[in-house]
Amino acid sequence: MAAQKGRAGLAGTVALVLLLSSCGAFQARTDKSLEDLTPEQIYKQGEYTLETGKPEDAAETFSEVERLYPYSVWAKRALIMQAFAFHRARDYENSRATAQRYLDFYPAEDDAAYAQYLLALSYYDQIDEVGRDQGLTFQALQALREVIEKYPDSEYASSAILKFDLAFDHLAAKEMEIGRYYLRRGHHLAAINRFRVVVEEFQTTTQTPEALHRLVEAYLSLGLTAEAQTAGAILAYNYRSSEWYDDTYTLLARRNLQAQAKGDNWLRKIYRQMVKGEWL
Numbered sequence: 001m002a003a004q005k006g007r008a009g010l011a012g013t014v015a016l017v018l019l020l021s022s023c024g025a026f027q028a029r030t031d032k033s034l035e036d037l038t039p040e041q042i043y044k045q046g047e048y049t050l051e052t053g054k055p056e057d058a059a060e061t062f063s064e065v066e067r068l069y070p071y072s073v074w075a076k077r078a079l080i081m082q083a084f085a086f087h088r089a090r091d092y093e094n095s096r097a098t099a100q101r102y103l104d105f106y107p108a109e110d111d112a113a114y115a116q117y118l119l120a121l122s123y124y125d126q127i128d129e130v131g132r133d134q135g136l137t138f139q140a141l142q143a144l145r146e147v148i149e150k151y152p153d154s155e156y157a158s159s160a161i162l163k164f165d166l167a168f169d170h171l172a173a174k175e176m177e178i179g180r181y182y183l184r185r186g187h188h189l190a191a192i193n194r195f196r197v198v199v200e201e202f203q204t205t206t207q208t209p210e211a212l213h214r215l216v217e218a219y220l221s222l223g224l225t226a227e228a229q230t231a232g233a234i235l236a237y238n239y240r241s242s243e244w245y246d247d248t249y250t251l252l253a254r255r256n257l258q259a260q261a262k263g264d265n266w267l268r269k270i271y272r273q274m275v276k277g278e279w280l
Contacts, residue, residue: 039065039074046078050085059085059094076102080111083118087125096122113151117160120144124163127170134174140167165204172202172211179214188218199234199270209235213244215267216251226263228252230271233259237275 034042046061065078079102086095102115120143127137147160179194198211212235219228232248236259239245261271
C-alpha cells in the first residue's frame, strides 16, 4: 500500500513538472512565433484578439508591434489601437498615457484627433455620477476643448461638443446638489451662493431654471422679496415652459408678488444680460 502511494505521489510530481515545463515551452513558442511574424501579422492578431472580447490581451499584442518594429508604419497604427484597446478594457489611465504618447510622437498625423478624443474620453467616461470627484470633470472639459479647438473639422469634433455640454451640465448639477442640501437644512445664504454660481457661470445648462426657482425659495425665506421677484422675472422670461415656472409663480402669488425686476442687486444685472441683452 505504501509503495502504491509512493508511486502515485511520484507520478503526480512528474505530471506537475511536465505540465509546468509544457507551459513554459508554450510561452516560449508564443513569444518566438510573434517575433517570427511580420508587423502586419502581429497587428492583425491584435485586431482579432480585440474582436473576440479580450481587450487587455489585444493591448499587449499591439504593444509587441511597437517593441519589435518601432519605426514601422504598423507601430504607429498599433499605438493608437493600443490606446483604444486599453479604453475598451476600462483601463483609463493606460489609455490616456498611450494616447498622449501618440500625440507626442505623431502630432501631425490624421489619427492625432482620435488620440486626443480618446484622451478626453479617459476622463469623461468616469464622470457618470454626480457624486464623483469633480476634478475628473474639469479635466474632461479641458481635454474635450482641445479636440474642439485643435481639430474642429475632424469627425470627433461634434461628439466632443456634445460631451463638453454634458460635462458642463454635470458641474452645474453638482452645484445644485450641494445647494439643495443647504436649502433643506435652512442654510439659506450658503444655498444662495451655490445657486448663484449656476445662474452666473452655467447659464447654458439645463440646471438654470431650477436654480432660479430655488433662489426664489431661498430669498422669500429670508424676506428679500426684490431678489425673489427678479429671479422669478428671469425665469418667467427665459423658461416659462419649464415646470419650475409654475412653482415659482405659485410661491410669489401666495405673497401677492409678481415676477418682475426689482431693486439693485446681482440678479438685476443678470436680468439686464439675459432679458435686455445688455452685456456691457
